[in-house]
Amino acid sequence: MDPKLLEILVCPVSKTKLIFDKEKQELISTSAHLAYPIRDGIPILLEDEARAISAEEADAFHKHKA
Template identity: 75%
Template sequence: MDTKLLELLVCPVTKGPLIFDRDKQELISRSARLAYPVRDGIPVLLEHEARTISDEEAARPSAPSPLS
């Protein structure tokens, strides 16, 4: 997967942008305060699979990264 794919993906809850956290292998939705897992390079955009992120995590600045 690449940056172009990341640009197409949106949060299924808010339809807002997602930010890829390479270290945690998660797609972050700041507006929904959810982190969706990326397993074996495949985003799992199911609300029941996401974890709730803290205010600190939501406020953390990070630039989108290519999925790989």
């Protein structure tokens, strides 16, 4: 994922920054508790396409980023 692109992308639901999960190829919104897929290098920032993540999973990403 291009770091410059990651700097400008935000969650369409919460309008907060996203965290790139390289292993799962997802962009994580810890505030909206959603994980947006990346398909063929293209982030799919649609709420309907995102998977819900648990509060624990969101906290783990939040702590990992810090």
